[in-house]
Amino acid sequence: MAHRPVQKTKSSLAALTLGAIGVVYGDIGTSVLYSVKEVFGSGHVPFTQENVYGVLSLLFWTLTVIVSLKYVVLVLRADNNGEGGLVAMLALASQTVKDKPRLRSVLLLIGIFGTSLFYGDGVITPAISVLSAVEGLEVVSPHFTKAVIPLTLVILFLLFWFQKHGTAGIGRFFGPITLVWFATIAALGIHQIAGHPEILAAISPHFAVRFIWDNPGTSFIILGAVVLCVTGAEALYADLGHFGKKPIRLAWFSVAMPALTLNYFGQGALLLANPAAVKNPFYMMAPAWALLPLVLMATMATVIASQALITGAFSVTRQVIQLGYLPRLEVRHTSVREAGQIYMPLVNWSLFVAIALAVVLFRSSGNLAAAYGIAVTLDMLITTTLTFFVIRYRWNYPLALCIAATGFFFLVDLAFFSSNLLKLFDGGWFPLLIGGTVFSLMMTWRKGRELLHQKLQADAIDLKSFLESVWRHPPARVPGTAVFLSGEPGTVPNALLHNLKHNKVLHSQNIFVTVRNHEIPWVGLDKRTEIEALGSDCWQVIINYGFKNEPDVPAALSLLRPRGCQLDAMETSYFLSRDVIIPRISHRMAPWREKLFAQMHRNASRVSDFLHLPSNSVVELGSKIEL
Secondary structure (H helix, E strand, O other): OOOOOOOOOHHHHHHHHHHHHHHOOHHHHOHHHOHHHHHHHOOOOOOOHHHHHHHHHHHHHHHHHHHHHHHHHHHHHOOEOOEOOHHHHHHHHHHHOOOOHHHHHHHHHHHHHHHHHHHHHHHHHHHHHHHHHHOHHHHHOHHHHHHHHHHHHHHHHHHHHHHHHOOHHHHOOHHHHHHHHHHHHHHHHHHHHOOOHHHHHHHOHHHHHHHHHHOHHHHHHHHHHHHHHHOOOOHHHHOHHHHOHHHHHHHHHHHHHHHHHHHHHHHHHHHHHOHHHHHOOOHHHOOHHHHHHHHHHHHHHHHHHHHHHHHHHHHHHHHHHHHOOOOOOOOEEOOOOOOOOEEOHHHHHHHHHHHHHHHHHHOOHHHHHHHOOHHHHHHHHHHHHHHHHHHHHHOOOOHHHHHHHHHHHHHHHHHHHHHHHOOHHHOOHHHHHHHHHHHHHHHHHHHHHHHHHHHHHHOOOEHHHHHHHHHHOOOEEEEEEEEEEOOOOOEOOHHHHHHHHHOOEEEEEEEEEEEEEEOOOOOOHHHOEEEEEEEOOEEEEEEEEEOOOOOOHHHHHHHHHHHOOOOOHHHEEEEEEEEEEEOOOOOOOOHHHHHHHHHHHHHOOOHHHHOOOOHHHEEEEEEEEEO
């Protein structure tokens, strides 16, 4: 299987590392805006010097265990043909247990649920990031308080409105701007640490252990706020295919982690000197003259972090569509050079509405912090679970080692998830509601597609037998090539039956095409097509795609020329069946789900657009199908 290679030259390594700083670490880089504030702002931690040391130690070791050890060291190794992310991990894990169908079904269910939760996290993260940045205006002057929410909504609207223009032009600035942001937060931290260098002793894990030992109940409660420091950690793995392991690891250990550590310890030093700064320790680290520029820079950093998440939402949605869990959606390409630069209007504006609703509903980063955590920690648990099956059944590591390696991270993730469950009624329900809604849509579509496939199979006519009967009394044949799209190879497409019934002709060359999507990221050109001659200039063709390939049927068919099947673009027509789903009461799916599936099927984007068929060569013939 082919995937896009990453060049290993020094220049590309530097460029990829800079790009990773902007895209991969944008979210986690802005977590300094609210993490310490929420831990002490919760009211559960008495403000003492020992507690400051304990909380800082907890933050540092959370970053070390979850980000450095789990994601950077372990999970990044589980690449699927060079690709990462929960969808790639799901495909990898399901492939490793394909000889265990029941286990595979359970893993698919868990993985798709985790993918659904991504959207819940994707709503909360931009909302809390941008809102926390704009809240810096309250530190500048209390008079700005009323402007915080309107200004946040305006910034978010402009961000989502700009998506249709693509980010190819401004994307090159993401890395440098985020690098400046990391340098700024590191400098702020160093300035405060210089006044209280003893705060660096909190790097020792014994402060975290002692804090937990002395305050077990409080420690459990505040884990829900501590987890804010790893906001966006899943992006490490999700962006593996864009940057590669080495740039992501280099960016983390050389830039992101040192800057975050210095800033967190700087905030701790400030709190030792001025406990009143707890209301917003990040902004109160800066001198008065630097506040407005810092608010501006923080806003830019959060916009970049949000942009990376929006782009990720487009990418994940397209992958899920390819895997067959969502209907086709409109995809617009915003770059002639980068195939990955896409814009999906429905996803874009649905995200904006949900994020705007979160801002208006929760009204402050503190309230949003209560909503954050459940979705992301559950995703972390799912990633750890899937990783176990990959290292056990794909890498064939000893069972004891697999349990020890993933078991430790599972317990850590479980502790954070359990703590976040305490926030369920304070806002945690919001991302779960979004994730649950998306999961319901995905499973309804998948189930509906299965029922539709079964219905079509039950009514299917064998293609070879049908053609043999046609040749006994052949219809008139007209010049040109007809391409008939079929859901299953070896069966007669409805479009062919309608064409014969109404037009009573066959083209001189007929190609019956089935597009198959596989649970791997990339299928190389050498394995793109399979062809079988059916006689009388008829061909059965199967086109294979991975979930990150761009479907393009005309381009795939052009590969058949050396194999004796030639197409002239000017003389080729594509015949599609436009099925209309008629829901009816049945025991196989709840009535509301049948109606939902029918509606989703009706509103799916055109097959011709999704498969890049030339619009002036497409003929659609409709039919009604009862589930």
